[in-house]
Amino acid sequence: MPSRKIHFQSPRQLSELYCSHEENLELLEKTFSAKVVARDNWVQIDADEEEIIDSVADVFSLLQEGREQGLAIKDGDFQKTVEGVAAGQKEELASLFERGSVIKTKRKSIVPKTLGQKRYLRSIFDHDIVFGIGPAGTGKTYLAMAAAVSLLLEGKVERIILSRPAVEAGETLGFLPGDLQEKILPYLRPLYDALGDMLSPSDVEKLTERGVIEIAPLAYMRGRTLSNSFVILDEAQNTTSEQMMMFLTRLGEGSRMVITGDLTQVDIPKSRSSGLLEVKNILKNLKGINFHFFEDTDVVRHHLVQKIIQAYDRYRDTHH
Template identity: 50%
Template sequence: MVTTTLPPSHETVLEFPDNFLLIDLCGEYDRNLADIEGRLSVQILRRGNRLTVLGEEGARAAAADTLNALYQRLESGKSVGAAEIEREIRMGGDEAGEAEQMEMFQGGPVEIKTRKKLVEPRTEAQKSYVRSLFEHELAFGIGPAGTGKTYLAVAVGVSMFIQGRVEKIILSRPAVEAGERLGFLPGDMKDKVDPYMQPLYDALNDFLPGKQVQKLIEEKQIEIAPLAFMRGRTLSRAYVVLDEAQNATQMQMKMFLTRLGEGSRMVITGDRTQIDLPRGVGSGLADAERLLKHIPKISFNYFTSKDVVRHPLVAAIIEAYDADGS
């Protein structure tokens, strides 16, 4: 149990009973504390099993909540690093965080368990998105690059596959020429389209051992293919992801959505600001959003620059382009 005392003025003192966990909380050379100091504009002093937080009241409270939440993670046997610090700060880091997550994820897990790592949503929008992926047969994730739309969708797919809830994973993208021409690329058709599919391979390799990914692909339990290859199929007992859906035409989107078969889950992700279709060709993502938004069993999840979990500069870049209307 963590106790908190409030000395005069601009100090908050936190006392942690387990010194071994406190070492992990502080991080090697106190780098976790330095990270929190930089993000929240506070100073953290360590003495014995106590941490003293110095700074403005609001910043002190946020730092104390973050430290308490991270310590609770360590008590439950979980690790703490830069990603967890960022997540707790984004989530508010309150002591009731785990209880709130459990309440929010009733009917679905708080964490996404894969073969290689435990994946946790870092923002409220991501948390709601993951919940909808477990609860809905058809879900949309719409927002800018770097918000984890595809990464979380693939993680949930791997988790469901491991649990036996689906029999295969199918990952697809429109092979739209964004300034490049497929015909001039070397190799056969697979060689030509694989560069478009690489982000999907990268996500899979983050969650499954490389040899297992290769074996599952060879056995057709994992398929990574351009959208055009979906025509004429009925996808049953499968977890299906359509990435970069803003580059699907209206006819392609209708074709893809009608592939949904018995026992399957389907996730469509896209960014409405990055359409590479020829001028005058309507985006299937915008069309589906307009037509399907009022169907109760379909989930639409939206992200903003505040949900960007790549380099902090990515969020600033997105906000600059949004402000300019580009």
């Protein structure tokens, strides 16, 4: 029976590739009908055919390449890599690492942490309109902001426009004190926090004063054409059908849009349907538009966040 032993730099390096979980090695064995043994800093693969051994070796090779680029490998990444190789998608997986995924901004470099995040970022650069849909903590807004800042610094867009529907747990802007800028700041705080990671406070202030970075409540978008801009609509699950259509039709020459939202966090009245929920059925087959769906395995916050999301999903499944 053909056999191959692959060595790694250290036992830790090897264990990180399969998340130190024997279940992942068992998944490899079951998927490819092979015997896979991991010990110390080596893994041995036994199978009836060399092609099967090649496929299992490809899984480790792809994960190692991702690890070297900053991928924090989780069970979901391992499983997706196994599924991808088994489905003959090795080249597609490899392409995620061929083009640099690191986004350099003035204050820090941003590295996608999961395969899902890598695909999302690739999608943003390859499409004019991208929908990032998924649970909290998956980086959908943060990575969109990183892409926007990167393209602005490269001179590929002239402005960054940040928008959000003014709906939050049943409140509206009118309940908040202050002028328009003060009223909408709480709604755009997550976007500003992301900006603060990538640009200095003085840069953010200067660019905002010059209109290069613009904050615009969704309600104030009507009638505008947004050209040569990177436009981010956050919390899009709280748009109505009419608002979503209005926003999408603002797209002008040289612009791109990223629309992010979590369909489990809809705050608009139940009598109104979510524009984000509707649009994924209306535009799903249009060329130039991509829908990226994050999973709970893409959560990159505290490890408990992923477990919390999974617990809520189980609760909803049994109570609806």
